[in-house]
Amino acid sequence: MNPGGRRESDPRAEALLARFTARFGATDGPVPVDAVACDLLGLFVMEHEDIEVSGLLIPDTRYVYLNAREARESKGRRRFTLAHEIGHWVCQCDEGRAESPEPIMCRPADLSAKVDTALEREANNFAASLLMPEGRVRDAAAGGMDVDAAAEHFGVSDIAMEWRYYNLRITDDRPQRP
Numbered sequence: 001m002n003p004g005g006r007r008e009s010d011p012r013a014e015a016l017l018a019r020f021t022a023r024f025g026a027t028d029g030p031v032p033v034d035a036v037a038c039d040l041l042g043l044f045v046m047e048h049e050d051i052e053v054s055g056l057l058i059p060d061t062r063y064v065y066l067n068a069r070e071a072r073e074s075k076g077r078r079r080f081t082l083a084h085e086i087g088h089w090v091c092q093c094d095e096g097r098a099e100s101p102e103p104i105m106c107r108p109a110d111l112s113a114k115v116d117t118a119l120e121r122e123a124n125n126f127a128a129s130l131l132m133p134e135g136r137v138r139d140a141a142a143g144g145m146d147v148d149a150a151a152e153h154f155g156v157s158d159i160a161m162e163w164r165y166y167n168l169r170i171t172d173d174r175p176q177r178p
Contacts, residue, residue: 052067
């Protein structure tokens with residue numbers, strides 16, 4: 001984290017995207033997060049109606065479950081949740097930091113004292129860095145793209161882009177929503 005509580009880009013997300021690009025070619029539109037999860041990392045992604053969390057990673061089987069109701073409500077939220085679960089995989093599982101192959105559930109209300117919220121923040125920062133690569137976001141902003149247009153271009157929610165613009169110091173206006 002840098003001064004002012006702003007988060008810097010996660011170099012692991014940039015490295016993952018570079019690996020994807022080297023293997024499958026560059027993409028002009030939103031980062032193909034499903035292809036990153038499935039084709040590059042070998043994760044199995046499914047939407048499920050009956051889970052009460054936004055996302056769930058089961059490391060020992062490589063399954064990622066996404067809340068189907070939330071996915072229908074917002075494509076941007078679905079993409080961010082999947083990128084967040086990829087963040088858990090890369091940051092905690094691939095790096096050997098997971099203490100056990102226990103499922104990792106993601107929603108603040110579901111976090112117990114056993115779950116380290118720093119890991120959740122790390123996964124969120126990874127997701128933002130993956131879906132909204134710093135260089136591409138800076139280019140979009142320099143080209144005059146406002147938050148709404150950038151959110152559409154990157155396939156994320158407006159609030160996710162507001163935070164990205166703020167964390168990259170493109171704007172000093174701190175988002176009002178979490």
